Amino acid sequence: MSTATVSHKKVKASVLVEVCSVRLAETWFGVPITHILEIVGAVRPQPVPLAPAYVGGLVHYRGDVLTTVSLRQLLDLPPNEGAQAILVLESTGGCFGLLVDAVGEVLTVSSTDHEPNPSILDRRRKALFAGAYKLKDRLLVMLDPERLDPLQLSQAHPD
Amino acid sequence: MPGKRCNCPLTPDPCFLKFILFHPIKALSARRAGAAKSRLAGWFKAMDELTREFLIESQEGLDRMEQCLTDLETRPQDAALLGEIFRSVHTIKGTTGFLGFKRLETLAHAGENLLGLLRDGKLAANRPLITGLLHLLDGLRAILKSIETMASEGEGEDSALIEQLVALQAPANVKQPVHAKVGATFSAAPAAAAPQAPSAPQAQAPVSAAQAPAAPAQQPANAIPAPVVQSAAAGSETDASRPRAQIAAAGSAAESTLRVDVVLLNRMMNLVGELVLTRNQVLQATASDPNMTLLSRRLDMVTADLRENVMKARMQPVSNIFSKMPRIVRDLSQSLGRRVRLVVEGQDTELDKSLLEAIKDPLTHAVRNSLDHGIEPPEVRVAAGKDPEGTLKLRASHEGSHVIIEVSDDGAGIAVEKVRDKAIERGIIAPERASQLGEHELLQLVFLPGFSTAAAVTNVSGRGVGMDVVRTNVEKIGGKVEIDSRTGKGTTLRLRIPLTLAIIPALIVRSVNQSFALPQGSLSELVHVPPEQAAKTIEWIEGAPLYRLRGKLLPLVFLDRLLMPAGEHKSASERDSFIAVLDVDGRRYGLVVDGLADPEEIVVKPLSAVLKVIGLYSGATVLGNADLALILDPGAIAVKAGVTMSADRDAEGADSEEEDTNAAKGMEYLLVEAAGRRAAVPLADVLRIEQIPLSRIEFIGDRPVLNFEGQLMPVEDSGGVLAAAEANSASQTDREPQIIVVVCREGNRHVGIAVSHVLDVAAGGDLFEAGTSQRTGGVTLLKDRVTGVVDLAGVQPLPVCENVSEDWNQIAETVA
Known part of the structure; x- marks a missing residue:
């Protein structure tokens, strides 16, 4: 059955997608480069007292003050004390920064290698991930920039 | 170096580098404008260049027409004024013809016929006629508004208005054809038009130049439908000579000015702010290198110059809003039966565009108030031995880094006893407290919500939502409102507006190991509490900390406890504390912080929606050392900490009783x-x-x-x-x-x-x-x-x- 689906997909279309890989602890995640405006390295965001927990703080970005989202906090990982990198992402609600440990390379992946979220994933992660690409040696978990938007998160975690 | 940004080229892949260059600010700024505005922006983009140009020009023309109409009332014979009004309407009519806005064209045409008669001296400008023309103006504006927002002229019925305009052309209004009079108007026109063009504000000059060439081509055609027989030769003669004089005068202005989108200016301002910060970092980094000193000095100077000029580009003269007032004063004084002379001073005082927008409503409100409550009806004035015609004065001037706008009238003034009685009656203030207040303090009560001294609620004012709105709006932009009044002599309302909104003076304070910016507008004084004195000077009533400031109890708010309710806090006796005494919206309290840094002029940056809802911060800013600081909102902190106005006032009342015995x-x-x-x-x-x-x-x-x-x-x-x-x-x-x-x-x-x-x-x-x-x-x-x-x-x-x-x-x- 599974082979049937795969072959079916292959017949249908094989679209190439460019994905920027980012690392968080030991896991590599992917973000479609169409959503990335800029990558800013080595920043220490300014914390905002009383802000929701998923807000990683503020950074100065091109004359504006950018709100960042801490991916570590969202995934319940311990906070990173060192410098972090920021992906400046664009979503329908505006721009925001995504705090990650490091930025890797840009990979070109084929849509035929994409798999949806596995059903055993917990609810919170299911809401943030957009499936995964099967690379030769590992899996690249895709993040959905729309769902990481602080406005979206504020509705998902009203705390 | 914290906060330093670098685009990290982590991979040589060229497609990766591609998006680093993508510039995000366009996307940012478009979104920031609210939903309604973005819809408009969408239509603006879709709308062709010609229609947009037409809308902007027509609106400017109508603004000028409004001003001329109110002037016409005092100078009904002024041919230059009539010519100007005629041209405004004529340009709209001419352009609508080929843009296909039928409703607009019909209405403009009706108005033009009437104006043609006026201009040629066949009708005399009188009050009903000017009222009719003002209605025409409102009609045209409404249609233009609908074109701008909905891309169509809308479903409106103009026949009543057109009938009114036609009725005004009726023979009763037509003067006897005195030929000498007509001749005089013609010969006066070109001479009068020439000096008028350079006196018009610069921004408007290009429009006159643009519309002038259109005028002669269309003119003879319009002369025909006019019901009164008119010499075609005479008509074309005036039209030919007038535009020529105007083109000559306006030509140089048209070449030296340019219309710029406000969004672009905002973006430039942002980028300049960014440049200033980069410069600060460059200066720090190169301070030790003698080879770089000259270069960085030069960068410093150029940046400062650039910043000043971009700020200047955003400035607009206050005449932009002052020019709306003659119409308001005219309409109101007619409906209220007052006789009012409007005096305007300091029209060319300049203010940042966004601030100008923000004070438009408060100023209109103040003018309405002066007419309704201030200036008395003529018979009352005569009985009081005053000139039956009241004077309303609008005055703008510079004072340091502020612009002062004064609205003063020579009316009845505010009766302090009335204010006190009303405040007691409405329960705004306790009678015991009221008896202790001085005259000046009592006057300030009019700024409290729910206050109105008008005996009857009129449709102009008196609903008790007046002065508090004025104060709130002005304070929102960092300004202040003062009122001064003398019974029988008049009232002066003074608005103190900062020069720009984007840059405000603030005191940088430290708490929870972070810097925060505290706007200086609400800061009244600073008190240092050394650790050894803390136990003695900070007193507690149950859980409420209080400080005895010159004998009065001041409620205290500990910033660290407010920001980190869960954290461990050192008590005031373990470290130095500073009390920033804040005065905001009638609330007075002390904000306790751990440290003070220098005062700084900060550039206000907006916060994202998620952080705005916290409610304690009004924005963020980048400090000179490239650190970020949140800007505290003193009003919101007072509300969050439960500092209320009434409690404060009770405390003050109890104190001053004590105080009053010895002073x-x-x-x-x-x-x-x-x-x-x-x-x-x-x-x-x-x-x-x-x-x-x-x-x-x-x-x-x-x-x-x-x-x-x-x-x-x-x-x-x-x-x-x-x-x-x-x-x-x-x-x-x-x-x-x-x-x-x-x-x-x-x-x-x-x-x-x-x-x-x-x-x-x-x-x-x-x-x-x-x-x-x-x-x-x-x-x-x-x-x-x-x-x-x-x-x-x-x-x-x-x-x-x-x-x-x-x-x-x-x-x-x-x-x-």
Whole structure:
């Protein structure tokens, strides 16, 4: 059955997608480069007292003050004390920064290698991930920039 | 280096580098405008260039027409005015023809017929006619608005308006055809049109140039439908000569001005802010390298220049909103039966565009109030021995880094007793409390919500949502409102507006190991509480901390406890604390912080929606050292911490009762010491206290002066403080001597007073001469000691230009 689906997909279309890989602890995640405006390295965001927990703080970005989202906090990982990198992402609600440990390379992946979220994933992660690409040696978990938007998160975690 | 940004080229892949270059600000700024605005922006994009140009030009034309119409009332014979009005309507009609806005064209046509008669002297401008034309103006505006928002002319019925316009052309209104009169109008027109063009504001000049060429081509065609027989030759003669005169005058202005999108200007402002920060970092990084000094100095200068010019580009003259007032005054004075003369001063005072927008409503409100509550009906004025025609004065002027806008009338003034009775009746204030308030304090009650002294609610004002809205709106942009009134003489409302919204003065404070910016607008004083005194001076009622500030209890808010409710906090006796005494919306409280840094001019950056809902921050800013700081919102902190107005007032009331027993009149003085003698300065006049190195004091002749915020200020040194400091410095060579200058306001100027120490602030009592019960001037009773009051008015002004040498003139100019 599974082979049937795969072959079916292959017949249908094989679209190439460019994905920027980012690392968080030991896991590599992917973000479609169409959503990335800029990558800013080595920043220490300014914390905002009383802000929701998923807000990683503020950074100065091109004359504006950018709100960042801490991916570590969202995934319940311990906070990173060192410098972090920021992906400046664009979503329908505006721009925001995504705090990650490091930025890797840009990979070109084929849509035929994409798999949806596995059903055993917990609810919170299911809401943030957009499936995964099967690379030769590992899996690249895709993040959905729309769902990481602080406005979206504020509705998902009203705390 | 924290906060330093670098685009990290982590991979050589070229497609990765591609998106680094993508510029995000366009996307950012478009989104920031609300939903309605973005819809409009969408249509603006879709709308072709021609229609957009047409809308902008027509609106400018109509604005000018409105102004001319109100002027026409006082000068009904002015041919230049009539010509201007005619052209506005004519241009709209001409352009709509080929853009296909039928409804607009029909209405404009009807108006044009009437205006044609007026212009040719066949009709005389009278009040009903001007009212009719104002209706035409409103009609045209409504249609233009609908084109702008909905891309169509909308479903409206103009036939009633058109009928009214046609009726105004009726023979009853037509003058007897006096030929000499017509001839006079023609010959006057070209001459009058020429001087008028250069006097029009620059921004409008290009429009006149654009519409002028269109005029002669269309003119003869319109002359025909006019019902009154008219010589075609005479008509074309005026039209041919008029535009030529105007083109000549407006031509140079059209070439030197340019329309720029506000979004673009905002973006430029943002980028300049960014450049300033980068420059600061470059200056820091290159400070030790002598090869770079020249280059970085140059970068410094160019950046400062650029910033100043971009700010200038955003400035608009206040005449943009003042010009709307004649119409409002006219309509209101007619409906209220008042006779009012509007006097406008300082029209060319400039203000940032966004601020101008923000004060439009408060100003309109103030003008309405003056007409409704201030200026009396003519018969009442005559009975009171006044000119039946009231005067409403609008005045704009610069004062330091602020623009002052005054709305004053010579009407009835505000009856203080009425204000007090009304406030008690509405439960805004307790009767006991009211009896303790002075006249000036009682007047300020009109700014409280739910207050109105109007006997009856009219459709103009009196619903009690007036002055508090004015105050809220002005305070929102960092301004202040003051009111001054004398019964029977009139009322003056003074709006103090900062020059720009984007940059505000703030004090940087430290708490929870972070920097925060506290806007100085609401900051009234700072108190240092050393750890050993904390237990004694900070008192508690259950869980509520209070500080005894000059005998009054001040509620305290600990910033660290407010921001980190869960965290561990050092008590005030374990560390230094600072109390920032804040005054906001009638609430007074002390914000306790861990440390103070320098005051700084900060550039306000908006916060994202998720952080706005926290409610304590009004924005964020980037400090000089490239750190980010959140801007605290003193009003929101008061609300969050539960500092309410009524509680505050009760506390104040209880205190002042006590206070009143030992100080009869509660005028407060700053107690200073100058070379061994004590003196008092009225606290209301004190602007700030500056500690400066002695070398900053300069001399004009033998008069000491101080260059204070770019203005030359005389320094009063009757106590010989300067000489004493000079002598002192001779003995101590290790550090530069410092002196203290108390900067005071005296009328419209600033005056400095050199003192050796500032001792305290205390309430003074009037002294009465024994036997005569006459109040003695120049002295006051402070802390049971008779103290001399510094006579600020007696400080001699700086020498005026004529008796100063040429050099001084130049210096004064550069300083100014």
